[in-house]
Amino acid sequence: MLLIRHAEVDGEDGVDVRCSNGEVTQIAARLTGNPGETVIDAEGGALLPGLHDHHIHLFSLAAARQSVLCGPPAVTDMGTLGKILGQQGGDGWIRGIGYHESVGGMLQRSQLDAIVPTRPLRIQHRSGKMWFVNSTAAGILKLDQHRDLEGVECDENNLPTGRLFRMDGWLHEQLGQEPLPDIGSASKLLAAFGVTGITESTPTNSAATQALYSQLIEDRQLLQRVRLMGDETLTVSEQPLLECGQVKILLDDYALPEFERLQQRISSAHQQGRSVAIHCVTEAELVFALSACKGAGHMQGDRIEHAAMTTDDCMQLVQSSGMTVVTQPILIAERGDQYLLDIDASHHDCLYRCRAFLEAGVPLGAGSDAPFGNADPWLSMTAAVNRLTAAGRLVGAQERLTPEQALRLFTSSADDPGGPGRSVSVAAAADFCLLDRSWQDARSRLRREDVLATIRAGEVIYHR
Numbered sequence: 087m088l089l090i091r092h093a094e095v096d097g098e099d100g101v102d103v104r105c106s107n108g109e110v111t112q113i114a115a116r117l118t119g120n121p122g123e124t125v126i127d128a129e130g131g132a133l134l135p136g137l138h139d140h141h142i143h144l145f146s147l148a149a150a151r152q153s154v155l156c157g158p159p160a161v162t163d164m165g166t167l168g169k170i171l172g173q174q175g176g177d178g179w180i181r182g183i184g185y186h187e188s189v190g191g192m193l194q195r196s197q198l199d200a201i202v203p204t205r206p207l208r209i210q211h212r213s214g215k216m217w218f219v220n221s222t223a224a225g226i227l228k229l230d231q232h233r234d235l236e237g238v239e240c241d242e243n244n245l246p247t248g249r250l251f252r253m254d255g256w257l258h259e260q261l262g263q264e265p266l267p268d269i270g271s272a273s274k275l276l277a278a279f280g281v282t283g284i285t286e287s288t289p290t291n292s293a294a295t296q297a298l299y300s301q302l303i304e305d306r307q308l309l310q311r312v313r314l315m316g317d318e319t320l321t322v323s324e325q326p327l328l329e330c331g332q333v334k335i336l337l338d339d340y341a342l343p344e345f346e347r348l349q350q351r352i353s354s355a356h357q358q359g360r361s362v363a364i365h366c367v368t369e370a371e372l373v374f375a376l377s378a379c380k381g382a383g384h385m386q387g388d389r390i391e392h393a394a395m396t397t398d399d400c401m402q403l404v405q406s407s408g409m410t411v412v413t414q415p416i417l418i419a420e421r422g423d424q425y426l427l428d429i430d431a432s433h434h435d436c437l438y439r440c441r442a443f444l445e446a447g448v449p450l451g452a453g454s455d456a457p458f459g460n461a462d463p464w465l466s467m468t469a470a471v472n473r474l475t476a477a478g479r480l481v482g483a484q485e486r487l488t489p490e491q492a493l494r495l496f497t498s499s500a501d502d503p504g505g506p507g508r509s510v511s512v513a514a515a516a517d518f519c520l521l522d523r524s525w526q527d528a529r530s531r532l533r534r535e536d537v538l539a540t541i542r543a544g545e546v547i548y549h550r
């Protein structure tokens with residue numbers, strides 16, 4: 087049992103909240119403590135519903151924390167990249183992340199061999215779409231024997247260039263012996279942000295991943311509730327903190343699937359009682375996905391992930407589709423300056439829109455897309471409110487949200503982002519983010535440092 091005293095709940099001061107068996111059981115101005123009950127004095131701090139990151143890649147986040155950042159802002163040229171990689175201690179694989187072609191174009195293995203000649207090296211493009219490997223890595227992966235695989239790029243002499251497209255699942259299989267990244271510390275980090283739940287959005291998540299997540303939760307390494315998206319093999323889990331999510335479908339506008347096949351895949355998912363979540367970054371991907379969804383018929387829970395580029399015409403399509411959008415305001419802060427360079431000025435106002443979706447009545451939730459965006463949801467909220475890039479430039483001023491709207495992006499339920507927000511009320515799950523100050527004080531800062539404690543299912547998973 088847990089008693090939180092003197093909290094601010096929905097703007098009301100001095101509220102006591104009691105939880106047992108994972109739920110809120112009593113809310114009153116003053117509750118008498120029970121023997122053996124854990125008591126937290128909120129001292130007037132705001133008690134918010136626990137934050138839910140609606141789109142994250144937890145294993146990649148954990149791996150990224152053990153990887154080398156190979157792109158902007160830390161690395162902007164090949165000289166710096168070589169220096170940083172050359173300084174890596176230890177032996178065995180070097181795993182780089184966050185590469186962008188502004189550093190030195192699309193990488194080839196010969197370029198990487200010049201930097202790291204003897205250790206196996208793999209570097210992920212920051213889009214998550216491709217990996218670049220050096221020759222030592224190519225040897226370990228036996229790329230020569232896998233030249234026929236779709237995704238292994240070869241040059242005019244039919245030699246692998248070291249570029250691997252959308253091959254995460256295969257890479258994972260090839261590197262099967264690698265130790266698991268440290269999920270426990272990644273989960274603790276999220277808990278310190280006030281995150282009590284995540285939607286794991288990796289398309290290659292399978293029944294095997296589901297079993298692993300179940301184990302990680304049972305071993306208490308993983309502290310958050312998990313909604314697991316993935317392929318068609320996922321099933322209902324017996325672990326109460328693990329729920330089966332959407333069938334996740336990736337689209338790449340340079341290699342779109344056959345329209346009928348996509349439509350068929352959506353229909354089959356629906357027949358199995360699974361809604362779908364479709365990755366759409368470009369306008370072409372969005373239009374394609376919405377058309378396929380229209381043909382397959384709508385199911386409650388169907389989602390568009392990212393909707394990074396939504397023109398006014400597309401906005402109408404999204405609105406009439408009935409689909410939910412899960413967006414990433416954090417990428418305005420972290421990648422906005424590059425977007426302003428790469429994308430035609432006429433489209434700058436169409437990037438990661440927020441207010442326009444709300445005004446169109448489209449249910450809108452947000453996720454960090456970590457490790458591609460910073461996992462701190464307070465940074466996402468700040469970006470949704472101020473729409474400022476790292477260099478301080480404004481992107482889509484009319485898309486700004488209020489702090490309350492920004493918070494709502496992370497407090498709707500896992501199965502209904504943008505739906506009715508979760509609340510601190512009797513019989514609700516005891517998932518909270520407790521701040522050390524009133525919401526009135528916190529709303530102008532939106533900082534992770536203000537999180538005093540995080541409670542999931544009535545259990546304290548973080549306390550400062």
Ligand SMILES: [Zn+2]
Binds near residue numbers: 141142143287455
């Ligand atoms: Zn993602």
